[in-house]
Amino acid sequence: MQRTLAHKAASPSAGRQQLDFAFPGPNLVQEAVARLAEAGAEERGAIFTRREVVDFILDLVGYTVDRPLQHDRLLEPSFGDGDFLFPALERLFAAFEASGDRSNPVLALKDAVRGVELHRDTHERTATKLQALLIDKGLSLQEARALGHVWLHQDDFLLAEWDGTAFTHVIGNPPYVRQEMVPDVLMNEYRRRFTTIYDRADLYVPFIEQGLGLLAPEGRLGFICADRWMKNRYGGPLRKLVAEGYRLKTYVDMVDTPAFHSEVSAYPAIFVIANEEPGPTRIAHRPAIDAVGLSALAASLTGEASSTTVDVARVTVGSEPWILESLDELAVVRRLEASFPTLEEAGCKVGIGVATGADQIFVGKYDSLDVEPERKLPLAMGRDINSGTVNWRGHGVINPFLPDGKLASFKEFPRFGRYLETHGEEIKKRHVSQKNPGNCYRTIDRIYPELTFQPKLLIPDIKGSANIVYEAGKLYPHHNLYFITSSTWDLHALQAVLLSGIARLFVATYSTKMRGGFLRFQAQYIRRIRLPDWKDVTPALRQQLAAAAASGNQAHCNDAVAKLYQLSAAERKIIMSSGS
Secondary structure: OOOOOOOOOOOOOOOOOOOOOOEEEOHHHHHHHHHOOOHHHHHHOOOOHHHHHHHHHHHHHOOOOOOOOOOOOEOOOOOOOOOOOOHHHHHHHHHHHHHHOOOOHHHHHOEEEEEOOOOOOHHHHHHHHHHHHHHHHHOOOHHHHHHHHHHHHEEEOOOEEEEOOOEEEEOOOOOOOOHHHHHHHHHHHHHOOOOOOOOOOOHHHHHHHHHHHOOOEEEEEEEEEEOOHHHHHHHHHHHHHHHHOEEEEEEEEOOOOHHHHHOOOOOEEEEEEEOOOOOOOOEEOOOOOOOOHHHHHHHHHHOOOOOOEEEEEEOOOOOOOOOOHHHHHHHHHHHHHHHHOOOOOEEEEEEEEEEOOOOHEEEEHHOOOOOOHHEEEEEEEEHHHHHOOOOOOOOEEOEEEEOOOOOOOOOOHHHHHHHHHHHHHHHHHHHHHHHOOHOOOOOOOOOHHHHHHHOOEEEEEOOOOOOOOOOOOOOOOEEEEEEEOOOOOOEEEEEHHHHHHHHHHHHHHOOOOOOOOOOEEHHHHHHOOOOOOOHHHOOHHHHHHHEEEEEEEEHHHHHHHHOOOOHHHHHHHHHHHHHH
């Protein structure tokens, strides 16, 4: 069931693999690649992995000395200083020596390893270390140079063309680089080649796609990298690729473990994906970083299950987020999903406040914004609801839109026109202005003034626990606030539901955690919350929900919600734990 990517062109060669660039506009792209090849470690997204973790990953993918590793093919797509490369080579030479093979090592091992590194100085430094290692293994200088030349390549892994040779093992720690760090011309070329680059996908996403496309049948890819793609929006196409053609064999949550030589802001995970038919995924969480313990855990993850691991069926389903946390919590979520409609199906609307693209111009103290009253609205900001109630600090937002969606005329609103013309040069520098030169004074999001006067629930984007605040219909929400309105549900009763552990349970299941354990209460996750139809809620329970919300007491909210969802004692315990 080997998968190959459509953009890979076959160019057979005798005895070695050819890595050549092939893309339109070669000069501009090559210039961009050359700049990255000279970039610093931070710009390249270079993070270095501890030796114990490297050995753990090698064990998980089955690159072990009891195999004839000289007949396998190992690929390291971003070898850096050799954190993965040199431990793998130790195993390769141990297996080769144990085999009793006395043939020329250059001929015997030339196809066993391929390593790619973009950064020129790093490539040269590691190549020099490799040469010394090979000489120490008994090769002559000439043999060491010949083997090193075949094994290591200074290239952009995402642009390299391969001769069709597949790999039994692909391992490493792909670079963690955000799109804005990559030159536009190079990012456009990556997008042309890789179907998984979607929305704001980081560079490790196409690294995973490329690595999967180079796997031999039953080959295994083992990476450690940020886990965000497993749940968030931009990871959807990659999750779909895995679900439709591969098996997620192993997942190890590495959050809050010292897996790297330096502290990282992203939440890391180790995963092994095999080029084989889909099947159960074996999961472990947050192991201690010591060689003996990780070796034992690897044996459990690749052999007989133990108390430290668990097998989960159907983790990968299309582009759906991967649910890899507590199975008890997941069971509650699945039961509620099967029993109740979504929040929006139950008559509620979820949205996000206005992004202006230039808050320093469009947002200010309401009374100080020198425009006509029709052209400004009172604005609710994140700090206004920190206390759990609305304490408006007096900000406002300029509304450039008429009710029909057109921009207001400077002639009809002269104060509005003078104010924006004063800031015209700065406004026109915005990305949204350059994309819409005929409408350069618009905010990024259209403003709908009627939302101001609708009662709504306000929810901050990032929060350690659900902070759901009732706003009576006097303020327009800012972009760091999500809002919920409803044509059916009483918002006070709904506030109790969302203040209970229910909201955190659903958001924690589907979102990625931020540093410090905070969750992002974003619209895409809030919409997954299940809610009974209002008509099915008894009058007595409606009153209990509203009273619980008014009290602000989460225990009271949990009591009412337990009745609303008919939670069992065990489910209620899970909900209460989730909300704490």
